[in-house]
Amino acid sequence: MEGFLALMIPIIALSIPIVAIWTKHQQKLAEMNISATADATAEKAAQYASHVSELEQRVRVLERIVTDRGYDISTQIEALRDTRAAEDMDSGVPLQTNREERV
Template identity: 70%
Template sequence: MNIGVLIPIVALMIPIIAIWTKHQQKLAQMNINSTAQATAEKAAQYASRVHDLEDRVRVLERIVTDKGYDVATQIEALRDQRRVDQGSGVPLETARRENV
């Protein structure tokens, strides 16, 4: 192949490569912007969740400090109440016999 033929081919390839390179840079920048936006949205969601959890902890702290440490006794009383309520139901086998 003659060098005279290669010179115009190389001359035409230079602008094509330059255009392709600029296009790749724009794509990379768009990808970076998209990732940054998604990260910012996730950070805002996590911040909101943390804020909600902090509010819940404040409420729990207020409950414990306002009523003292009687909460454990109240929980045990509720458990005892549930045991009593569960024992007063009709046995399943008896209910089946009545329907037959």
């Protein structure tokens, strides 16, 4: 029994620093993982904020278009249709019925 105890004392004495080193290493790995996750989350949040900002600007423009000068969408759509219809009619080749012949 005394031989066993004499053998265990150095093994335990060497195991304590090994466990301490391993624990410190695990702690550093956990800190690095947390840091990487925080950086990725911050980057995603910045991208999201940028996207939201762009969408807000677009909505502001649309609101300004709709509310400025009593904007009437249906009237303008009809005006565009009338313009296109007139362009389609004018796009033909003009006929010349009075043609002088050269000799």
